[in-house]
Amino acid sequence: MELHKLAEILDSAAKNATATPQLTLSHPHLSVEDAYKIQAISIGHRYDRGERPIGVKMGLTSRAKMKQVGVDEVIWGRLTHAMLLEEGGHLNKSNYVHPRIEPEIAFLLNKPLKGEITALEALDAVEAIAPAMEIIDSRYENFKFSLPDVIADNSSSSGLVIGSWFSKQIDISNIGMVMSVDGRAVEIGSSAAILGNPVRALVAAARMVAQSGEQLNAGDIVLAGAATAAYAVSVGETIKLEVQDLGFVSISVEA
């Protein structure tokens, strides 16, 4: 079946860290619905190889991100345990095609969430919050894609690093976020850039995941999406994100 074939192309591109042409070049009518099906099939191959689901990432939840990639719809993707990098550890650049890093906030859930919910209900299911960086790596040539392309490609997700977990009592609606490279600030923003309040990303996650017939589970991590544009990393750099009231998270880039 065609969707399976396309899923396989993206799975191999991710596994071998090689860029592939946008699917919509050969399939200009690819729908968003089919793109999510391709994503599910493609990540299913990773589950078959022993990777375990650990939650979801929301993407394009800030204007800065939408503008950077020229796609203006909120999207989501799946996170597996193999994507999790150690805080203060390193990422091997050779495992990626053209990795970029983003300043984010992570939620840890202690209850399932599904469908249309309020921000209050979303917060009620939160166990803790943490500063986080996502490593995105489009499997498409030149990091160029349309909406269905990026969705099929698991919304570019390829890694995440999470700092210490903090109490959800902390007000994260408008807190400062500074991402620096070797001590030099490269992206400065506020959590308010994430849909006006990162909790709204969790509300969107519950709704959008349910549209694919799935749900968020207790124990899941949900990444709210980047507050600023992403930064393209180079070998030798140490990237650090400091989030007001939530400490920091860092990672170094190796060859």
Ligand code: OOG
């Ligand atoms: C798409 C994924 C965007 C975010 O946090 O906004 C994303 C991309 O930019 O490649 O992860």
Ligand code: MG
């Ligand atoms: Mg992201």
